[in-house]
Amino acid sequence: MVIGTDRALLPEIRWDYEADVVVVGFGYAGALAAIAAHDAGAEVIILEKAPEHFAGGNSRVSGGGMRIPVNPHEAAKYYKAICFGTVSDEDLAVAAELMSRVPDILRELGIEIAELGLPRTRHPASGSESFKIYSMAKNGKPLFEPIAAIGAGYLLYETLKKCVADRGIKVLYETPAVKLIQNPLTREILGVRAKRNGNVIHVKAKRAVVLACGGYENNYEMWINFNFPGVRVYPWGTPYNTGDGIKMALDVGADLWHMVSVEWDCPCIKVASEIYGCAIQTRVVGPLRPRVGSYIVVNKYGRRFMNECKTLVHRKEPLEITYFDHERLEYPNIPFYLIFDEKFRLKGPIVEKTTLGWNNIFNLYEWSHDNSAEIERGWIVKADTPEELAKKMGIDPEGLTNTISSYNRFCEMGDDPIFHRPRETMVPLDTPPYYGVELALTLTNTQGGPKHNMRGQVLDIEGRPIPRLYVAGELGAIWGFVYPGGSNIAEAIAFGYTAGKNAAAEEPWK
Ligand SMILES: Cc1cc2nc3c(=O)[nH]c(=O)nc-3n(C[C@H](O)[C@H](O)[C@H](O)COP(=O)(O)OP(=O)(O)OC[C@H]3O[C@@H](n4cnc5c(N)ncnc54)[C@H](O)[C@@H]3O)c2cc1C
Incomplete structure (x- = not known):
């Protein structure tokens, strides 16, 4: 199949797979993006780098605690105090509203969650008290504290994985995305190049791509450039998060934010x-x-x-x-x-x-x-x-x-x-x-990555959305400086859901 109209500029691509929405990465953000896009009527494929046994990213090994704004208006004030000007007030207000809906999003998927109480760490900033910690629950009892040999984060992942399977969403494991395919004229993202069984494959995204492939915890070169030269760190989570999403987004003109965090x-x-x-x-x-x-x-x-x-x-x-x-x-x-x-x-x-x-x-x-x-x-x-x-x-x-x-x-x-x-x-x-x-x-994790707006669209260096490219989760998280513990999961769920829904609503490209 040939993409676009100008044969001189656009390469000829043979698409090995196609879907309306292609989701890269299968942690919480990828799972929610896939579920939301599917439930909005889109056909979805997930590309996951790890084999199934090790898939799930930091999500699968996390504590599963979620810091949820109970009063989004007040919570946005707190976000403002801890982001130190790296995110606009308007965007933080939307983010707080989106994250306040996480309990409803999970409950609508049939997932039982319960409230654990106030967060352990608070700050002397307005709005700091406007949160409750939630986790997955069984019979009304939150599982944040370890139960048997399994934690709340692990169980939440397994449950979301089942939601994905129940919808018949195709997951290609051991298939790392390596490059976004972009129309150089329109800047639209048309699909993803990935590796599978030693071969290069092309996956067409008729409506949009959602990047949800985690941070750069295991990328030493990024670490020494963005953070601490000469300091060796050992991530507590998945070894598969190597900043691939950052490279792919940079390649198509994305801006970055929050690399210091x-x-x-x-x-x-x-x-x-x-x-x-x-x-x-x-x-x-x-x-x-x-x-x-x-x-x-x-x-x-x-x-x-x-x-x-x-x-x-x-x-x-x-x-x-x-x-x-x-x-x-x-x-x-x-x-x-x-x-x-x-x-x-x-x-x-x-x-x-x-x-x-x-x-x-x-x-x-x-x-x-x-x-x-x-x-x-x-x-x-x-x-x-x-x-x-x-x-x-x-x-x-x-x-x-x-x-x-x-x-x-x-x-x-x-x-x-x-x-x-x-x-x-x-x-x-x-x-x-x-x-x-x-x-x-x-x-535990990094926060930096492609800058995005509150619809989940990746922004270029002039602040314009890159057409048909979305991002969610810790890859380009909104936490600009101080991080309120328990917010990465709330964010991955809220923005995975938002990005998936908006990706599904794009008109298919011609
Ligand atoms: C031990 C631990 C405990 C934590 N506890 C909490 C907590 O209690 N509360 C909280 O809010 N946060 C917690 N966090 C942080 C939180 O879990 C993560 O930030 C969040 O789950 C990230 O979700 P994600 O979907 O963005 O990324 P991930 O869950 O990391 O998923 C990324 C996925 O992308 C895949 N991938 C990577 N590169 C590619 C590629 N090129 N192509 C395809 N797939 C790719 C990875 O294999 C992985 O499956 C914890 C983190 C750790 C490590």
Whole structure:
């Protein structure tokens, strides 16, 4: 088949598949886009990069908590306060309205959801109280807290997947989209080039394409250009999100926004995360709920540099870990290490088994209950004295010995005058053997990507919609700076639904 009329400008393309709406990516945003487009009368194909077993993106391994505006007018004021001018007031008002409808959207699909109460993190900004957290529910009971071995995020994904299957929507797994096919004269998006079984295929989108293929958590080149040069991070979610949507959108003239906005979580065990290709998290350092125990975090100089209990989850102020020393031309706190003693080793695993995150959902590595297997593997280094431990780990021995002495003194005093770690969490590090393990930074997700309007249309650098191109989810999320925890899922659902409906309403191209 030939596209367009000007044969000199438009290449001849043989379409392998065709549909009214082509959705790229099958997380929550892709699922909602496909369902909404289908229910509006469109024929839909989903292209998903991962094999079916690993599909579902960050959505499938998420916590499943949704922050829903209960008073959209007030919620928009709060969004304004946290976006710091990166999104217009008018757009934020529409976004709040769209996200307030998420409970109704899910209920109309027959999905039971329930309210958990007020969000944990709030800010002294107008409208901050205008939200409730929801999650999927069973028999009226919210599932946000882990049930059995499965989390609310996983179950929501499985349920949406069933909604997609019940509608007979075709899903092509192991079919990564690589390029958008654009009419160079009209700028319209006509379809998608993808890879399937080692071949290049072309998928015609008669009405529109919706990009819902997640962020760039696993794209190191994007990470060092948009965020922190030289800093290695390990994503907590899917390894399949590699910024493909950003490249495809740039290629057809899209503008980008919110690239600076990334979501941190508790640091992970570096060696294990490197081996398994995803964060295997400590949940000791920077957690939401402080951990009591005989442990500290130090840099290579053997010095503490942070309150180990201060939460890092979704924080936006510069983390102490990423502090850059311009004079020395280094991040003095990277690498950084968790140091603990025998008492803490025996308290339980230094990683937390939760019902979320790639490692836990796919059972890649089961950490031993007393950390002994990881000592045996050499992941955790063991020594009789702090000095010996430091030497084995390449940490300054004098620095570490002095730091442990002063930390123990602070424990006796019941006060950490330097970093203000809560006194009730401080237990002296005094029972040999001593242990150390290198940590690394962890991300839940990135927020940046193609800029879009509130209809979900991707905008070019002059603010004009690129015809027949929509986007949804964490790929170009609206969170311009501070992120209100629980909002990525609400957004993926609201904007997936909106983009799908609007894509289906396009007139087919000639
Ligand atoms: C552990 C964890 C817990 C979280 N908990 C919460 C929470 O409780 N509340 C909350 O609001 N947010 C949470 N988040 C964030 C939230 O889950 C995500 O931002 C949201 O689910 C993203 O949905 P999405 O559909 O945009 O992307 P994803 O769910 O990541 O889906 C993207 C899909 O696109 C596919 N893909 C990638 N490239 C291509 C390509 N080239 N072609 C085709 N397919 C492609 C991927 O394989 C994937 O299936 C959490 C994240 C993580 C990692």
